[in-house]
Amino acid sequence: MTRQPVSELSARARDVFRMVVEGYLETGAPVGSRTLSRFGGLNLSPASIRNVMQDLEEMGLLAAPHTSAGRMPTESGLRLFVDAMMQTAEPSEQERAAIEAQARGPVEEALAATSHVLSGLSACAGLVLVPRGEPVLRHLSFVPLSHGQAVAVLVGADGSVENRVVELPSGVGPATLMEAANYVSARLNGLTLGEAQATLADEIARGRSALDEAAQGLVRRGLAIWSEDGARRPVMIVRGAANLLDGAAAEDLDRVRQLLEEIEGKEEIARLLDSARGARAMKIFIGSENKLFALSGSSVIAAPYHGADGRVVGVVGVIGPTRLNYARVVPMVDFTAHTLTRLMA
Template identity: 60%
Template sequence: MTGPPLTDLSERAREIFRRVVEGYLASGQPVGSKSLAGEGALNLSPASIRSVLADLERQGLLAAPHTSAGRLPTESGLRLFVDGMMQVSEPTASERAMIERQMSGGGPIEEALEKTSAVLSDLSGAAGMVMVPAREARVAQMSLMPLGPGRVLAVLVGEDGGIENRVLALPGGVTSSALEQAANYITARLAGRTLNEAAQAINNEIASGKSALDTASRDLVSRGLAVWSEDAAQRPILIVRGQAKLLDEEALGDLDRVRQLLDDLENKQSVAELLDRARDAQSARIFIGSENRLFALSGSSVIAAPYRDGQGKVVGVLGVIGPTRLNYARLVPMIDFTARSLGKIIG
């Protein structure tokens, strides 16, 4: 249901609506006419406030839970609030320092992404998410180490310090000298190239008969390269941290919703597709409840922002997911700042 434009609300209705939304986002609880009247700033009786609340409910901006006489914002109401009334609060100096400190330290890009998702979770009290940049790392070295009869450990080291391991099944009779020859051959041709670039060059060289490898070593080279390309599509493209923070005291009273949300988060491909919708945004985007199909049943909100490399190219998206009562005013600028900080790290 789409609510009325903000200009259709009287000044009194806008003020009461704003206080209800802000009260709900702060406490997670419905806000009643008595508490609004008790604040004193409205100079209205509880009866007058109840009349305005009823009008706002009829317009689809507020709802009254069965268990409470108070009101809380609907998804349409939250959208109206974040688009037209929300006043953001920039991260404090200590929050900015904490973000930069926790994300620093060097190391592989995967480590920076892990730290970023963790700091987002810590600061938001929700789950932090970072979509891994779609890029091919350049390779520094490959090693092949025997594990026992018929098995060898292939270790791929990237220029960024990342390490990946795979176990290969070997035909019988492969010697240690063949392993060493194959590893040296691959490393000599991998260095400074992406895996696809190196694989193409090596396969062309072998096909043309220019390589000095024996049959056993050629087989090892082919197996060593193929094991990475075979599972490339299945590699994780999303890092999620802080799911346990979604199980707060209020959530325990609505376990079905939380269970649905945790199930949705397991579908990383769909979550990544949702985050990808924020790639073209200039700053953080907010997806509230049923506005995103994936989290419609759990009634959750997502705040996401793209992060860019040193050339300004978007390489990924980060954000948080939690209940619709997220502190949007605080989190939107914080997520934007985190995106800029991550961009500086990945260069």
């Protein structure tokens, strides 16, 4: 559906739309014309309000979930409200102090604690995508698999093990596989992947590598596979998933169950958060705008945080139902991101 520009709404339609959205986000229930007529400021009869709400429904901004006159915002309506109409409320002094109190000490502990307090303050699940630690190489070996293939077994200093199938050039036999493994043990053990790749390249360029061309290719390929795989696997901390089981959740258990399964899987949500690394500021994903949340109807608010050199090192955010208090949670996530940036400096 085409996104509706707010400029196309009349002043009356904007007022009614804003009040429906704010009422729905506060209560989680559809908002009826009679309810709106009791609020001050509209000076419209229930019949006039119903007509405006019908127009907004035809625009795809509101929906009637039941046969009653109550309306609730669609995902397109929420997007319009968040992008063009929402008035944010800055975190209170107490909320800022609570966040800042956790952003100290060892980085990983601070990230987990900050995620926990953000979860509590927002009544959502708190998410932090942590800085990627570059693996340190302990061992690389090649196990013949079949003609033309071998398994590269990469062992990190932290005990992690990765197995990847690699294609072997024609003529490469067990002796070459052993030569490549011995070289790694002798020359690259204890180096990060970046350092190992740089050392290999430097020795080849200087003609100092004891490897023949086939073995050089094997080592390069093994390091590249591990490096690429590690770069694709961000690490995510989740805190406060139980907050999603609030009173309103009992009416929509299937949605909540689906959301909890998505969080349990972590990897896809981590990739979604990782896409926020390239953003200069906040990113808000609402419902089925992202296919990951097409079933659960969830929203993610995420903001990148930076290291001492100014580069993005991670992402902090929250996940919850689309019925979030965006005006309060968005600036809270933004403040948390700035707090973590100061921690990393």
